[in-house]
Amino acid sequence: MSARELGAAGIDDPVARAAYLRCREINASYGRTFFLATRLLTPGRRPSVHALYGFARLADEIVDDTAVGHTPAQRAAALDGLERELKAGLAGEPGRNPVITAVAHTARRYRLAPDLFTDFLASMRLDLRVTEYRDLAALREYMYGSAAVIGLQMLPVFGTVGPREEAEPAAIALGEAFQLTNFLRDIGEDLDRGRLYLPTEELAAFGVDRALLTWCRRTGRADQRVRRALAHLAAYTYSIYRDAKRGVALLEPVSRPCVATALTLYREILDGIVAADYDVLDRRIVVSRQRRLAVALPSLGRAVLARL
Structure with a gap:
């Protein structure tokens, strides 16, 4: 199946094909929900989506690499090296990292703005020195680089039925909603890494701070103040999903089933958080494989009809 995808995308060079296959493996291993949604895309669009995912994952792994001896300064240096290699790839120079080879090929093919990658890496660097965000405005500034730009990178691959700029606000909202x-x-898990992404002012309005969240994490006990704070932030996230959903109709018909499925499945993770009464400090909410397939199969029919 992957060979057919590469052929449909017109990727004939053996080095590029191997690079895209590596990105596909990364997407399949680490982004199971999103990978399932990509199966609904036309074959020729899938390799580029895998490449963009693979690059984001590569940078994320550098940031979260807390092995002994891997200091923030060393990880920052690794991000700098990644950026230099990407710039060289965007200029058409051959690289050693297959993920860079694939994402640079995709960026050139779809004429993706280099600023999208610069902004993404800037947010990745913030993770090495910023451990919390005061308010939603500060968090959204971080999320623009860490999530929204990925939606903007994907948009040319998905295609739009009108001017691309009309679909950009929804693409930004989709990235924010997922994150x-x-x-x-x-x-x-983020607390274990020393990070707190939920805005401290929003939490403080309900009497919640990092110390209370850490206590809940350590003891496995719930707290009504935490539940109320998370319910408030969940309601805010649902509103972002509504903004994102409006953009599905602005995509090319053959891409709508993929994005609609990804949106539905990620929103069901949020539904699961609500159903668990926000008791999520010591467990991870997931959408079952059976449920993922139940959502994806009807979309498969719509995807086939759209291609016809």
């Missing part, structure tokens, strides 16, 4: 969902789901 806010992750922040709510992964509070405990």
